[in-house]
Amino acid sequence: MTPTRLITRAIRRPGLIVPPFCRPVLLRLSGQRFSATESHRQITTTATTANSQKKEVRLTAESYPSIERDARFAKLTSEDVAHFRSICPVLSAESDDLEAFNTDWMRKYRGQTRLVLKPKSTANVSEILKYCNSRSLAVVPQGGNTGLVGGSVPIYDEIVVSMNSMSNIRSFDPVSGILICDAGVVLETADNYLAGQGHIFPLDLGAKGSCHVAGNVATNAGGLRLLRYGSLHGTVLGVEAVLPDGTIMNDLSTLRKNNTGYDLKQLFIGSEGTLGIITAVSIICPPRPNVQNVAFFGVNTFEKVLEAFIRAKRELGEILSAFELMDGTSQRCVAQVTGKTRPLAGEETKFYVLVETSGSNKEHDDDKIDKFLMALIEDETIVNGVLAQDETQQRNLWSWREGIPEVLGHWGGVYKYDVSIPLKELYSLVEDVKARLIEHGLLGEDKTVVDVVGFGHMGDGNLHLNIPVRSYDSRVEQILEPFVYEWIQKRKGSISAEHGLGVAKREYVQYSRGETELGIMRSLKNHFDPVWPAPVPIRASCC
């Protein structure tokens, strides 16, 4: 079978026999909740296994001894708890299990809160923060607790303000497509609601079944639809937030254009809860696409991947909704761990690309992607490829992209970096890190490092560098850091593309931001929260 025929066979035609490698294959999972360290489609599986539940999570305070509890913060008293009880439902360590609020879902970070507050209204949040401010009680806002950098759980005894109980959709206007909802609405709930209205939430990510809309906004989540619908800075029209002193900032506009002074809501998008607690969001939601296509193809050089990307943007144009890169190593790992039949027969290629289109007209979209793929294969930009014939096949192709983070945990541990790099050099980081580990004798069949894997949202210049290891070895860490950060700094990349800083990356922010910018950030934090200015560049707790 020649590569050309592979694509030809896959292109939809009446009566065409679906190639066997496009049949649905269920992803074998290890039993843990599947949610990668990068944003992706959700694959729901069984709950956390008993085994992983039993494992004691190390206290963040122990893992990060450099972060000391600020002595200026007061300790919680029973009078405080009684006061909070008069405001809203409360969970306290005396009578409730607070484990789920103290620990992140990856079980990497564990705080020591003794109190969880569940406000039911913006007024509740305001009362809480006003009281905390006056009493010098530290607070950490918590959404769906799906973050990847430890920003949503306490470090010490900060009070958790959980937004779980603020989960109403406030309004939706079918003419403009503008949704207003409470902070704690789960992303999938919002999207399901919008589906019923023929609209789509302009953000999609792996944790959609758990994450909160306001958490997405507070962390400026990127995810899968950014290439098509742009960032939250463009789609969020308004934010209602409570400032550290309890002031309610009502910037919950439903207007696409409003040039009346500074765009205050923008400061809250991506501020990770350090300037206030977002209590509601207004966002513009496009019409839901009627048709999707997913293609998967192999490419031999990174230059040709870039060429395919330029042509996808030009030829698929307005319907291109994902352009995902996976290197050959990542696909070998998925095949090895899951035992699935690979989507493409024939010789392995160095890179694989998943392209998704979403549009309004099936006939037009099918025609565009068919012609695009045929042209790429004819002029040998790509080696081979398949085009999914139905939703099941689409999901299967996606699983070869989405399954990567999960399977890389197979050997023991994984060093993970979520970075942005100018496109031309996107993959060079993987090659340079691999060369460095080989040079130091750390990578190989009987060595600590299994391999170096690169994949990501290529359309957004967002690479996920993952290094699966068989065991912990401090030499690996020394080889990787600060090398990776310095490498990114030299290319003016970002050390955190979409995951944020949280606890995990706050010490490394200077690799992506200059001292002037960090000075302005510190000063803005001090401005919004003058009682508790940030001792470090960015802090995960609000006040």
Place this chain on the structure above:
Amino acid sequence: MTPTRLITRAIRRPGLIVPPFCRPVLLRLSGQRFSATESHRQITTTATTANSQKKEVRLTAESYPSIERDARFAKLTSEDVAHFRSICPVLSAESDDLEAFNTDWMRKYRGQTRLVLKPKSTANVSEILKYCNSRSLAVVPQGGNTGLVGGSVPIYDEIVVSMNSMSNIRSFDPVSGILICDAGVVLETADNYLAGQGHIFPLDLGAKGSCHVAGNVATNAGGLRLLRYGSLHGTVLGVEAVLPDGTIMNDLSTLRKNNTGYDLKQLFIGSEGTLGIITAVSIICPPRPNVQNVAFFGVNTFEKVLEAFIRAKRELGEILSAFELMDGTSQRCVAQVTGKTRPLAGEETKFYVLVETSGSNKEHDDDKIDKFLMALIEDETIVNGVLAQDETQQRNLWSWREGIPEVLGHWGGVYKYDVSIPLKELYSLVEDVKARLIEHGLLGEDKTVVDVVGFGHMGDGNLHLNIPVRSYDSRVEQILEPFVYEWIQKRKGSISAEHGLGVAKREYVQYSRGETELGIMRSLKNHFDPVWPAPVPIRASCC
């Protein structure tokens, strides 16, 4: 000829005779530079006539006696001028004509500067602001001076920092589509450069031949492509700016994703030069569409306009690039003043809509718009319509939308409001204002007010309310204000959709923003510019 046939005839078919009403008709202009009070395509005409040049423009200080010169600002000395001459090219009142820098293009605002600085680099701008800050000299940044609210010219003797001499395109990456350019690059120059690269600037507006890219960013310009490419908050990736004390903030990222702290550049987008001077911009530019279509149709009720809008979003989907509303009055005025043959024969309708699509595939796009129009006419959502057959016809159809602001000046003066209103009530403002003027006996053939006209970027919820008058009458102003602002406030609209505040609207900002939000804005201004805190909500000058 039945309405249905009108559409049918207009739909492209090989050998079809172009309907006569689609032939190009040159817009008759009054001789002034054509640039409306709302963003639109540029129509280049002859320069300002001798007559209008002779007219003395009233000093802003006299028109706005409530704005006093802050006595804390120093007066310019010859030593200051000598110092500035050592930094960059200088124009001074002693030897140069500063009229063009003191007066806005509408000849509504006139300042009294005695010095214009033309920095050639970011370092120059930094030196200038540092010196001004230390000497307490007031400054106003100036881009292309195409603003509509008097924000780009001095009020008193503020030094003008003109960005004309910083006009280099710094870089363009054809893979990512990211452009970095100096502040003073003219929008059209940037777009022409991008056209050569197969890309498009994600913003288009009437003043594109004069306005500067950084001026667009500083004023968060909306314009014609917002419906398709979103706002500058989503497309601008980075900003380099000089703060009032001369500090250079380098946030000139070329990354689509960068979650490392607060998104500082967002504060500068739409801040109208009050927080610092933008010296360079990085922006993501999509591939240039290969094909455009323009349709123009008549609708009898506003409810049906809304229905057509919902269906345009759904059926034209990803290729919809403009949905412009014009009321019947506006079209009668254009016909009357220009003498052109109207695009649609038959009875007048209450509303007219111009729909534009921009896409990557001619065959698909033609098919989409043909089917969309046929369906609308068949189920009587619209009464009649035409579809342009070539670029000349497209320009002619656009002229019926773009020509409105110009022709409304025909009778003498025009009261103009650029507002955002939730879509459902978008047109009610026009009806309510008209009823009010009639009720007070001010509207009619022999009355002061000619009529009340509504048109605008319906896709963005942006209405332009224009009231042409035969002469100035203070009673009209009293009827209009604060009525219009209060009406908008009740609907949570915006008193300035895309023009900004400048001098013209700074006193009215409280109709669109609450005291809490204004307090935060004042405080942010004070924070960035502590020596010269804003005495009013927002000031047009930087420091």
